[in-house]
Amino acid sequence: MHIASIDIGSNTVLLLISEINLRDKTLNALRNEYRIPRLGGNLKPGSPLMEAKIAELLSILRDYKKIIDDYGCSEVLAIGTNALRIASNSREVLKLAEEETGIKTEVITGEKEARYSYLGASAEYPHDQVSLVIDIGGGSTELTIGKGEEIYFSKSFQIGVVSLKEKYMIQDHEPQSVRKEMKDYSSGVFSEVFGKDFNIGRAISIGGTPTTLYTIINKLPQFIESQIHGREISKTQLTACTDELINLTPHQIITAYPAVTPGREDVITAGAVIMESLLEGLNLPSFLVSTKGIRYGVVYDYIFRNADKYSA
Template structure:
């Protein structure tokens, strides 16, 4: 970009989120004070499945993550995003591993940016911010975001959060309870349900005690089920009937590659575990149905990046 073009260009900002399953980057510019997304980048890095029994991220998993960040760094250059207008957050997988500091330092060197490993409650708060900014609705809402290694719960009304909870249950973590070549049957289903129950314990008390009018899902498994429903010309919502129907279709199929009509290939490895977690939560929280959020963590981070750009621009003014 020439100096003249750079001077006339609308400033861009970016949000990078390092999830347990996928790394995402959104590039945006402000339009009527709102972020206007102009580019999206994503890779299925699957960090959570690369955590060794000793609690460390494997060398192969670390390299996959760093390679993705090197790609993101090149995209920041080609999209003309100033490093002072980028937010980078990492979530559950990096919260849980013992060699997180090693990854963090290498990532910061590649990106030329600070990488913050956020807590579960911080993640939940940002998810709620991303949901309220992108999802019309009123009343008190329960937001559930099932990731690769953790699940976040938020109860709130409008922009006011009333309850935040993060649990160490996720689709990739659930898959690790079975062998990678397992075939789904009633016994393996019960093993998944028991693991989820053991992980959750009595921790859902605060959510059970909070009244809510609507339930909103913000995760890959929710998107997967919405894709299936859309393909079958069903209402785009999740209920116990849809969960039971897809579960039955998965029986007798490989855990990581169920052949389900209407489902993208990249979503197959987490379908069964995601349904198992959602089914458990529907029962435990007496949920009848769930709709899909228009945004979650990455959209919440994008708003923070926009605020960072605004603060930087204000400080530069004479």
């Protein structure tokens, strides 16, 4: 059975085509597609998505619909996150998208987003220790802590790479002072989880921030998922990377590191600082990089909800 999942975020719009087995509760990824329209750029709560962004989103969804049809998917699970949660015209935009493409999108809560992130990132790991899943998005960051299918803590925080970049990345300011301001602000946002003993055994970070950081730290010539997924970044490596990024312009970043996906170069420094504040505040020595996330979690949720119909 082929199934499609679409994650419409504040920075990216992602498509996963997978083959699932409900009896075995397994997922086999067949194809991933990535686009960076940055729907959340300069978007304030209660303000509308701009016409240019709407047109770009519709174009992406039309492209994705063709791919979905090519694979003969029997289900399409599309979800919208922070940008669509805060935009005043999201309902009208998604109605138009459904009329044009047939794709119906559910705008999910931050808590549900965190759960999907956790399911997508943690499913492949043993249930022998407590896992923290970090999902740094464009407009929000989700932290979920659990063991196996049991979740102990889950919350969506209003901080992301696009929003933090727009708040602090002012080119004529001293880089290190900007870094301190960003880190102090990030630490304040996450303060309720700092200092608590969750007994975290592994930290897993999903999305474009950790994958891009790994390509930069290891000087990869191009983005190759098999060389990134499941790899580790230490706190020392992250600090050294942030030391470098804070002094580079977006143009210098993408020129020096060709594996950085266009559209990431101006927000990766903000993402690095958010990761720095989380590792320091939670006293974590390192984190694992995952290329799986919400779009995988949506499918795993579908599998778990429907598997009992096919049990022997």
